Amino acid sequence: MTREELIQILTERVQECEACQLAQGRTNVVVGEGSLYAPIMFVGEGPGEEEDKTGRPFVGRAGQLLTKILESVQLTREEVYICNVVKCRPPNNRVPNAQEQKACAHFLYAQIMIVDPAIIVPLGSTALSFFLNQNVSISDYRGKEIQWKAGKKLFPMFHPSYLLRNPSREKGSPKDLTWQDIKKVRKFYDELKGRYQDAKG
Numbered sequence: 001m002t003r004e005e006l007i008q009i010l011t012e013r014v015q016e017c018e019a020c021q022l023a024q025g026r027t028n029v030v031v032g033e034g035s036l037y038a039p040i041m042f043v044g045e046g047p048g049e050e051e052d053k054t055g056r057p058f059v060g061r062a063g064q065l066l067t068k069i070l071e072s073v074q075l076t077r078e079e080v081y082i083c084n085v086v087k088c089r090p091p092n093n094r095v096p097n098a099q100e101q102k103a104c105a106h107f108l109y110a111q112i113m114i115v116d117p118a119i120i121v122p123l124g125s126t127a128l129s130f131f132l133n134q135n136v137s138i139s140d141y142r143g144k145e146i147q148w149k150a151g152k153k154l155f156p157m158f159h160p161s162y163l164l165r166n167p168s169r170e171k172g173s174p175k176d177l178t179w180q181d182i183k184k185v186r187k188f189y190d191e192l193k194g195r196y197q198d199a200k201g
């Protein structure tokens with residue numbers, strides 16, 4: 001089966017899913033988008049209002065900033081894969097609780113298996129804590145390469161919504177650190193893209 005077919009099946013399963021209470025408040029599920037052959041996968045926390053309305057990840061204010069961050073190093077959303085830990089919007093944008101994250105985890109793991117990125121970029125503390133299976137702060141880990149499972153690396157970055165709340169560009173500010181991090185992501189991408197283009201055929 002092709003990756004496109006596998007993602008289609010996964011999308012249908014997500015659309016039917018009522019495994020946690022977040023199903024009650026959703027307008028649309030938000031599975032993910034981008035290249036199914038991307039070497040780098042960005043993973044946020046969960047859909048917000050705009051994402052719930054449109055069914056697309058990272059399209060609200062924070063998402064627009066993520067798009068700009070990618071564009072600052074000449075990367076497009078189509079060259080990476082973008083998704084979230086949970087696929088339905090938590091009410092009032094609260095953090096998805098442990099039970100909701102656990103109920104939804106198999107969908108994210110399936111996406112990781114299908115897209116098979118070498119690098120996963122957890123955006124913010126919630127996504128990073130999910131991957132490390134413990135509560136951690138993004139400030140302690142951003143910009144660090146962390147060996148994860150199946151030969152994959154994590155490269156955590158600040159969530160763009162955190163950058164919206166902290167707009168300073170001073171040296172050492174979250175925005176400044178994010179600029180350093182995205183340049184590193186660009187470097188990873190350049191190192192990996194040949195290998196991934198071969199996979200696409």
Ligand code: SF4
Pocket residue numbers: 014017018019020021022023029086087088100103104
């Ligand atoms: S958040 Fe995930 S587990 Fe919960 S209903 Fe939506 S798809 Fe299912």
